[in-house]
Amino acid sequence: MADPIEFYFDFSSPYGYLAAQRIDALAEGHGRAVAWKPFLLGAVFKTTGMRPLLEIPLKGDYLKIDLPRSARRLGIPFTLPQPFPFLSVAACRAFYWLTDRDADKARALAKALYAASFAEGRDISGAEAVLRVAAGIGVEREALAAALQDPAVKERLRGEVQAAIAKGVFGSPYVIVDGAPFWGHDRLDEVALWLERGGW
């Protein structure tokens, strides 16, 4: 089987959320697996000098129109949580700790965290909120609470963020298929075409 499709996203990225609703089915339709790779856009912004989308004059106003409109077109529930943007460090640490133990459950956690924030509009920035969502899918609370404070888990996340930057990831979502990069939820149809044709 070919290598998994790499799916980079930030838990606080609304377009990452939209892509997350579609990426597994898209890949499966072409006989491919997906490696889910959350990272921290804030760390990447330090490299690129970019800023959170909604803070950019004019562009921020546009996105408040484009986001719900994109979600409606795709039939995906969407709420912009408050506060926004929010810190997703705890969510990321939880994901990487869990994926080293049970990759399927880690993916379920990622989906549950995205649903909590962008479907239900809940604040998932704190450790307590992440623990609650994780408990909802059967993750043992005490073990995860300890992991969120574990220097090894923190280091694991730092390494993933550095690896993402080294691969050129500058935005969320960002998909890499057999070395070919695609940025944005609006490139997913092109990703499907790329898989179908094997490039062009």
Add this chain to the structure above:
Amino acid sequence: MADPIEFYFDFSSPYGYLAAQRIDALAEGHGRAVAWKPFLLGAVFKTTGMRPLLEIPLKGDYLKIDLPRSARRLGIPFTLPQPFPFLSVAACRAFYWLTDRDADKARALAKALYAASFAEGRDISGAEAVLRVAAGIGVEREALAAALQDPAVKERLRGEVQAAIAKGVFGSPYVIVDGAPFWGHDRLDEVALWLERGGW
């Protein structure tokens, strides 16, 4: 007939060039006209604090992959001219001077300027280059040369740029359909759907 679709673009925007190859046919397919509205991204960047795409670390590298790949998928010839980005003030002034006299010819000039820069890779930043392209479609050289220096034409362009910013235009291409804004050449399929459904 409904209002024309507003098509905002910078002559130095490669994604604007890609959209320019498709916008007229797309609108015509839905019985709509297109108002072509070149503007100066540099002036908008002063409002938004954004920067030319290729100058952004990581994102610039990605765009050098995405641009020719997008063009190949659409079957559109593409060359990134040198220097890039370039000043498009002369091109814009020529367009607005001409459109007040002959709107069809102004659109033909816009297409010829885009073809010279992004299909043939020529430098169209200077007045001399713009005069040469314009002469190629039958625009009288002396009259246009005088217009490029005319304070009234300069003021006409300034007014158009301010009007674009007032409408929220922050990038190129940017399409407004009956008040609904769409940013990016990758939103053209969505524009077509919007026209078909009358929104959603």
